[in-house]
Amino acid sequence: MTPPTIDAHVRLDAHPTHTSAVTATLTGTRHDLARPVLTAHGFDALDDHTLVMARIDREEPYWADTAAQALTAQGITTQITDRLREAIDEKWTWANYPTPWSTRQEIREISNEAQKIYDDIRHGRLLIHAHAEDGHTTVAIGTYLDSGKSVYLHGEDHLRQIADSFDSPAQALTAFERLHAATMRPGPAPLTDTEREAAQARTSLSAPSAAPEPPAPNRRSCPPTPPTPATTKPPSTTS
Known part of the structure; x- marks a missing residue:
């Protein structure tokens, strides 16, 4: 009805x-x-x-x-x-998607799981303890505040996924440091371009303002230097 x-x-x-x-x-x-x-x-x-x-x-x-x-x-x-x-x-697919054999619906389901992780992070439900570079992508370790479960995240944007889980933050951080000590940094990774664009769209219907131009150098106007009078003969030189 x-x-x-x-x-x-x-x-x-x-x-x-x-x-x-x-x-x-x-x-x-x-x-x-x-x-x-x-x-x-x-x-x-x-x-x-x-x-x-x-x-x-x-x-x-x-x-x-x-x-x-x-x-x-x-x-x-x-x-x-x-x-x-x-x-x-519109019918479209991700260019260079890492699993080209996936159907459009399967890709949508994978990317929606990545979206949920992103939303959990930005809403404070998933606390990120540290991140690191792993080849050409980003990895991170964090803990869900409601359940206490710690997770190892791999990838960025629509490819981010939970690759492993741990019983405690201490266990998770120890494992993460063992794998990524050289590039490990505290807290969440800097926003990707996609995340910045999404944040801008959620806060304004206008295009982002252009970065302000640097101020012009402070130039003082000085009177022109008078030309040096020509000498009547070239300076003497010693051989």
């Missing part, structure tokens, strides 16, 4: 400046009812009437479509713009 329609409307659209992010604009006297549904599906509030979904796996259109179905099931009127619908229907 379809639930009765309520006075809550959600307009889902492509983010104006971020390649794959999605915005949700809320209107209606009961628009507040849409917020928990959107939050549960990965949207972050930008203001009282605007939410943004910005993921590190570039799968926002797919998950926005899933959110739209959940909103409709709750009786909330949902509109998907043409440009977002085009992105939802």
Whole structure:
């Protein structure tokens, strides 16, 4: 049975400046009812009437479509713009994906697990103790604060995964130091370009401002130096 329609409307659209992010604009006297549904599906509030979904796996259109179905099931009127619908229907794959035999759905499931790890870190549920360089990627060790389980993370962005687990932070750090003592650094690794872009999209609908230009050097204007008068004969030289 379809639930009765309520006075809550959600307009889902492509983010104006971020390649794959999605915005949700809320209107209606009961628009507040849409917020928990959107939050549960990965949207972050930008203001009282605007939410943004910005993921590190570039799968926002797919998950926005899933959110739209959940909103409709709750009786909330949902509109998907043409440009977002085009992105939802687009068929694409990751270039140079490390497991080319994986299907599109399998890749989506792997990247969604990476997204969950990323969300756990940024929301403070997964505390990162240390990170290190491992060839061309990053590894890290951290502990889930709710369960106390420590995990060894391998990879970045949509390829990050839990490669091992430990019973305690002390055990995890000892093993991590044994493997990566030469490049081990405290705390989480610096944000990747993808993570920075996602963070920017979640906090603004505008393009990031350009870095300010360095101030021009302080040049004083001086009167021109008068030319040196020509000598009547060249200076003498000794042989």
